[in-house]
Amino acid sequence: MSTRVQTYNDELLYALRMRDVSGQQIAEALAEVHSHVAETGEDPRAAFGPPQAYALEVAAALDEHEESPPSRRGLPSWGIATYWLGGAAGAWLLLDGVLAFASGGQGTLGLPPVAPLLLGLAVLIAMVVGLAHLARRKDVPVLNPLTGEDMTPPLPRWMLPAMIAPPAFIIGLVAVLGLAQR
Secondary structure (H helix, E strand, O other), X not given: OOHHHHHHHXXXXXXXXXXXXXXXXXXXXXXXXXXXXXXXXXXXXXXXXXXXXXXXXXXXXXXXXXXXXXXXOOOOOHHHHHHHHHHHHHHHXXXXXXXXXXXXXXXXXXXXXXXXXXXXXXXXXXXXXXHHHHHOOOOOOOEOOOXXXXXXXXXXXXXXXXXXXXXXXXXXXXXXXXXXXX
């Protein structure tokens, strides 16, 4: 499989996971992309559109074909909404801690500046780790319908930098602000 198809399928898999599509249905969508590109030679983005948009189409089509009431698969799940809110809360706490530290004042609820700073870092790191876990769910495998092999790609290359960058940035910012106050 070419790199462009693999990249497209990886992005599509993650987008479908975020919409609570079953492993079997994800595998069928990935096999459809692979088969179409193998037959036509067409670029997957040209044939199916951006992975996020195609994931929305697949999820909506699955909801239409179900006999039970729609599961709102086209919308992000409650779990994803929790990650969005957690990320916002973590960023807010982090910013509050940095601003309190820079101003020499107190953080949220009268706490010392280091408390919201560390809590914000912990929440953001938990969000990244949780999203990585969600993308690689072992309880809902994505197995190739033809070979039975696991189609879930390894964690993206950006995952480790995403986990390291926020704390490194904040620690650097706090150090610079601390030196500037002296």
